[in-house]
Amino acid sequence: MLKNHIKIAWRNFIQHKWYSLLNLGGLAIGMACSILILLWVQNESSYDTFHTNSDDIYRLTAIANEDFKAAVSPAGMIEQIPHQVSEITSSLRLSAPFEALVEIDNQKFKEEPIFYADSNFLDMFTFPLIEGNATTALAKPDGILITEKTAKKFFGSEKALGKTIKIDNRDIFTVTGVMADVPPNSHLQFNMIIPMAYLAKTDNDLINKVWDSFNFYGYFQFEKGAISSQDDVTIVTEKINQIYAKRQPEFVITFNLQALKDIHLKSNLQIDLPGHGNVLYVNIFFIAAFIILIVACINYMNLATARSARRAKEVGLRKVIGAGRRQLIFQFLGESLMISFISLILAVGIVYLFLPAFNNLAQKELLFSLGNNNLWISLLAIALITGLISGSYPALFLSGFKPIKVLKGRLKLSKYNLVFRNGLVITQFVVSVLLLIGTMVIYNQLNFIKNKNLGYDKSNLIYVPMEGEMWGKQEALRSALSQNPLTSDFSIVTDLPTNLITGDFDIHWDGKDPDSQVLFPNLVTDQNFLDVFQMKLANGRGFSKTSSKNNDYLINETAAGIMGYNAETALGKSLTFRGDKGTIIGVVKDFNYKPLQYAIEPLLMQNREFGSIAVIKAAPKTTESTIAALENIYGRLNPAYPLSYNFVDGDLDAQYLGEQRMGTIFNVFALLAIFISCMGLYGLSAFMTEQRFKEIGIRKVLGASAVRLVNMLSKDFLKLVFIAFIIAIPIAWFGMNKWLQEFAFHVEIQWWVYLAAGFTVLFIALSTVSFQSIRASLASPVKSLRAE
Structure with missing residues (x-):
């Protein structure tokens, strides 16, 4: 049949x-x-499932002002919470990913992403070692872990273990481990890991073990079986929040625990690692x-x-x-x-x-x-x-x-x-x-x-980060940029107004409710900032050469509204930020300084002569010649570092x-x-x-x-x-x-x-x-x- x-x-x-x-x-x-x-x-649903302890690992996240949800936590809190919550066996801190200049046998590479991590990084996460000992790989401050792909790039067919790597023309590290390449379904993507102990020599957050500065990603590993339901997560979260409230009663911050497997798909958080899904x-x-x-x-x-x-x-x-x-x-x-x-x-x-x-x-x-x-x-x-x-x-x-x-x-x-x-x-x-x-x-x-008016002109903006000797030569850089017609339209800032991740509660004005807690992102700029980005003032004036001495402040329209002012009444009002009392001299029209997923928040701008990024406005059809001029300037002032530049509009496009x-x-x-x-x-x-x-x-x-x-x-x-x-x-x-x-x-x-x-x-x-x-x-x- x-x-x-x-x-x-x-x-x-x-x-x-x-x-x-x-x-x-x-x-x-x-x-x-x-x-x-x-x-x-x-593939999207499989992220971080390869870790042996994936069911027991959670990330600490923070919420301020109900709407501001961040993936970062204080360094001291991450380290000390396991001593006060019995269900947690260990904690791990990760820095934000960064780029560095790497030198191998007189050959230089720009390498990213790189993390600073605590010494138990390989104990908590399952990243197998091809060379080296997982127990001791991050024990010494001058050790460094690299991936197999990076090892082949740096050393070819030679064994990488024991080789030295020079970073940023000053720091010499010894390769203490070579990891198998990071799986593509890991929310952590990196080429190198440097011990947190090295950063702890100079970083104030780590030295002072602070609980009020949110700059690190914190992970907790729980005892097997300690977290078996959402109720268990809620109980531990309440303990953590009670501990923080006693330690920092002046701040109203709510913490949450985010399961490791949820990080890739369920992270609608600010200041998060790149590459998340939805x-x-x-x-x-x-x-x-x-x-x-x-x-x-x-x-x-x-x-x-x-x-x-x-x-x-x-x-x-x-x-x-x-x-x-x-x-x-x-x-x-x-x-x-x-x-x-x-x-x-x-x-x-x-x-x-x-x-x-x-x-x-x-x-x-x-x-x-x-x-x-x-x-x-x-x-x-x-x-x-x-x-x-x-x-x-x-x-x-x-x-x-x-x-x-x-x-x-x-x-x-x-x-x-x-x-x-x-x-x-x-x-x-x-x-x-x-x-x-x-x-x-x-x-x-x-x-x-693509076409939205963000409140500033994003076209033809080239930015160059401060690296190497340039940190101490910013006056010389200003002079060199000013003298060349191709680069004379410039501003030096601490952050780009594309995805601002700073924020502070320590801000006071006349008539502020003492119980009110408002998170203010802040941006440090110079007197050229408004002109370079072609931003509009709702009222008042921009910064002048004396603004840094006078503690002058600019705020946006949203900030004025939160303070109970408008563009007219805000001018001349007293404002204290991080203990520095000054005066509001201008109100900038609202502009988008974060991706369009986020509403416009209050913004405060200060005037300083030093920053971490130089932004140059190139004239139309002069981009290539402007970059050539920048290469010449940086070659003279910072010869040990190759010029690294990007475009503001390129960064904005990459966000979407x-x-x-x-x-x-x-x-x-x-x-x-x-x-x-x-x-x-x-x-x-x-x-x-x-x-x-x-x-x-x-x-x-x-x-x-x-x-x-x-x-x-x-x-x-x-x-x-x-x-x-x-x-x-x-x-x-x-x-x-x-x-x-x-x-x-x-x-x-x-x-x-x-x-x-x-x-x-x-x-x-x-x-x-x-x-x-x-x-x-x-x-x-x-x-x-x-x-x-």
Whole structure:
């Protein structure tokens, strides 16, 4: 029996090649898309799971002012909390990642990212050593850990253990360990690790073990089984908050514990490590994979039912000679499973072919290894589920034909079948409308980000960090920059106004509520800052050469509002910041100094003659010559360091690479899903014309024109598109608004977006259907009426 079913399925497959190719193409593309998306989802969900103690490691995070959530904590607190909370066995501090000049055998490299880490780094995290002893690798202040890739870069085929590395032209470290390269699914990405003991020689936070300065990333490892539920996390968190409240009663800070496995996807925190994902995108793409597979299954169903009339007599004959409905169901399910497994083979080939392009698009290193047993189980499950879902309706539908009716040629479809089939098509239209609306909204938001006026001119701004001797030669640097016309439009600042991460509570003004705690980011600038960035003043004036001596302050409009002033009344008011009393001399119009995910916060600006970054405004079309001039200046003042420069607008664009990447991936899969839907619509139009073939012949004999016949066959789709449009609008509105809420500044979804999506789907649907309609209307009526 099974052999007979397979033989018949194969015969049908060969005899109807075009129909079979449509089925194979739709299912193969749908499966391939789903496999690629699920590979990406699996990778995003696997971050930090490779650590042996991943279930017992948590990161300490802080919340100030309810809205300011940060990933950093005080150095002293991280070190001392384990002594006061029994469930915690150890703690680890990490510095912010940084770049350094590395010298090996008189060869110099700019290397990043580098971390300072406590000596138990390799005890808490599972980063295997290829060379060295994990217990002692970070015990000495002048030791250094490097990755295998970095070791090959620095020392080639030679053993790196025991070799020396010079950093920033002054510090000499000995390689005490070579680690296996950091897995791509680690939230910590680094090339080198330097002992925290080295930084502790000069860093005030570490020397004084402070609890009020938030500059380090803190991790706690708990006893096995100490944290088994969210209630356990809540209990320990309350203990930590009580300890901090007693130690620092003047600050209202709330701390949370973030599971290590949650850091990559659930870290909507400021001052965080770069490269995080977003759990919302993971959920969206997981649903997209499911939807694309369902659309492919609907496509198969529609194509199968389109051929129902051709197979009706086959079913009737089988029933007459004794075949039961169960046997027929198994036969048709067997056919769909055969198509499904052949489609799986094609899908695997498509995945192998396009995985490099997908990796390039997603900036991932996804692997598709058929030697993985779990992968085979997943693939076979996808094929089995796809085959059963796509074949279930055709099997039940075709096996239900009455033999007497079909053999007499009186095949009449029930109202239920018509409603179900229309429901499938409506589902495809709903998906198409949703995907088109999503594509347009994402494009509009990314375009809004790209073109938004941030409150300053970001174009042609080149910035150079202070390195080496330049720290002590800033007056000479100012003089050199001023004397060259290409570089004379410059400002020296402590931070760029692109992603400001500073913040302080120690700020006071007349009339301030003593119980009020407001976090003020602050920016140290010079008198050229407003001109270089072309910022606007709401009132007052900018800094002058004497402003640093007078403790003059600039604030933004948001800060003025929090203080109870406006742009006019704030001028001349007294302000004390970190004990330095001064006067507000100007109010700057609000500008975005953080990514657009965050609302504009109060900002305070001070005037100082020294900073850590020089920003140069290049004149239009002079960028290359300006960089050449900077190389000459830095070559004279700081010969030991090669010039390192970047562009402000480049940094701003990099902040939204994740959103841009996800938008591109979404667009690609949206187009593929719509393409699969078109194949399904082609199937349904074939079904409709097949069912009305004789009616069309009669109408043509009675004088109906081709245009009228096309309109008759296509009008039903207008109803389906309209119903789908009504269903899709609230779903799209809810989903896209939820995504837009990720941004404090975002576009509003305009009515024309919905209308454009509806008309586009209608055009695609009618174009697809019209092919079959025109073909049927042009056919000779003799063929359809020959048997009458």
